[in-house]
Amino acid sequence: MNKLWLIIRREYLSRVQKRSFVLTTLLTPLAFLVFFIFIGFIMNYEGDEGRKIAVVDDTGMLRGAIRDASRLTFVFPKAPLDSLKAQATSGTYSGVLVIPPLSDIQSREHTIQYYSDDQLSLDAEMAIREAVGSRVRDYKMVTLQLDPQVIENLDTRIRIDPRPIADASRELSSLRTAIGAGIGFVMGIIMYLGVFIYGMMIMRSVMEEKTNRIVEVMISSVRPFQLMMGKIIGVGGVGLTQFLVWMIVIPVISMLVQLIFGFEAGNMATVTTTDSIHPDDMQAMVALGMQELGRIEWWLILPLFLLYFLCGYLLYASLFAAVGSAVGDDIGESQSLTLPISIPVLIAFYIMMVSVRSPHSSLAVWASIFPLFSPIVMPSRLAFDVPWWQILLSVVLLLATVWFFVWLSSRIYRVGILMYGKKVTLKELGKWLFYRD
């Protein structure tokens, strides 16, 4: 036990004390932030040069004005079409837009001509369609003598107020679903990243120990199992440290950025969400959201999440350790052997994406019980009142599987770390399970 502790301590400290660890831990959130700002900038980017477009509107439908949009300016010069075309060729105008009369006031389609030798960009085309379309709409309303207010009132925004039948005391709100999905998604992502980043870290470290030949020195002092578990637990501690730091650093950095650049978080939301929320509702939504967050059963979710995280980590980390021990310095071989481990993780990740949207579908339910998927899928459902029997079954199965896989991996590990120059296949690994000590 004492020796295991020594190994854990070394594995932990040797990583945490590295300058590169401090740097990556502090810089990763910054890098993400820069990345998001950059993405936001790209998404909002609207071509470099303004286009000036001459409009020929003999019908008078547009009443001599179109709202300029997205670096497009519309002018209504009094000149014949041919001279305008010549001016477009010489560069005065980017193009000439010709509006023919409507065949019928009720017509739902209308074709206008755009004269230019330049290719019309997708953005510009959309902007022109929208700008002309809204002017034509106004024209139609005036012509048909319709009240614009009445037209607007035809649209009705529907909200659903969910009410429980059995337990009336438990209030449900539509936000609850969104928040549950959000929490589930974040937990799923953390699980997924945790398994991969730290699993790989373990694998590389085992490979290095084997290639370095320190391993034989080590196991003349400690059991291979102690060495393996010490590494897994130590690296796990590194992972927890990193997450804790990020939980503190990320809010601090985003606050700082807002202070310095006056950067509004709302801007980013509009980049990603297509339908924007009515600003009046914003405050009510936030208040309701806070209320819902408070109502979530954190006392149940957080410990369970931690349990799933630890189990999932142990399960996959031990497999990565086994692969590392088997391959030594052969990167190519390590890739072919990590594939069978990565596949269930990837599948679980995709199921998790589905499960946050429909947490009670049979796919989500069974995947959250199946032990290879449950560490990633179950946390994503925890905010949705999972029946206790499902949690119990899932946890029991998971614990048994973790025990089995750690045993399995330690069997492979103890043979693998002392085996050199042998081509390792899955079949070969299977044989190692039955080697005597």
Added chain:
Amino acid sequence: MANILELSHVVKTYQTTVAVDDVSFAMPEGSIFGLLGPNGAGKTSLIRIITSITRADQGTVLIQGEPLHGDHPEIIGYMPEERGLYKKMKVGEHLLYLARLKGLSPVEARKAIDQWLEKFDIADRLNKKVEELSKGMQQKIQFIATVVHRPKLIILDEPFSGLDPINTNLIKDEIYQLRAQGASIIFSTHRMEQVEEICERIVLIHRGRNVLEGNVAEIRQARKQNLFRYSFEGELPESIRQSVEVVSERNGQIVVHFQNDRESNVFLRRLMDHQVYVTDFTEILPSLNEIFIRTVGENAPTLTSNTPAV
């Protein structure tokens, strides 16, 4: 004297190969013991059994008269042939880590490490990273790591590989000192002249079997061919030369074979009686190298016939 290590009928099989096949030997406490054998003979398998890295399928291993148990690794120091250190660790931290894994308290460990670094005159490297050291320096660190916990049984596999003659002597002296302080040392190498020089007893493993065991001097005595070398100045009278079986002759030196080794002294007197000035007289004992090659060679066919016909 008691035996520090006793193996009886140890067998270790891997899937298809018998790595250790019924090996028995005893190693007296305080001795330097040579564990020899060609590549792939089963030396490493045997060492791994003694160091509790693997377990024997059959047979018993006694350390200080007790069957192997969980605390034994703490009184053993093992320097494998294929050895390494964590490259990114500092020398002091690394030694402390390995010493504590062997059960030393932090205070004991620090004290011992300081003493050893002082002894090897490398105390200034305490805070250097292992990767910054030269290969020979790393070797010394490795040696310190092996003996820092004052093991009763030290197992050194090719301890001098990669060392220059000065450092080889340094380590050799330390080996003698450790022995003088009561440690027993198993020394595994292919360098027979080193074995001849250092070891008192040897066991020779070939194809998993113990093919030769005993005191180095006795083994060489037992295999001697009654050859004697005489060096002299001046001419050798023809009559004398005719009287014995001369194996080889060089300027001022002859090697003579006798049926009975006592005759060598008779011949020496005859030389002196004939006014030959003898400058040197030695019995030629076979070198361990020759014994090794001969034993391994002659055992090969025997073992082949032992394996079942396919």
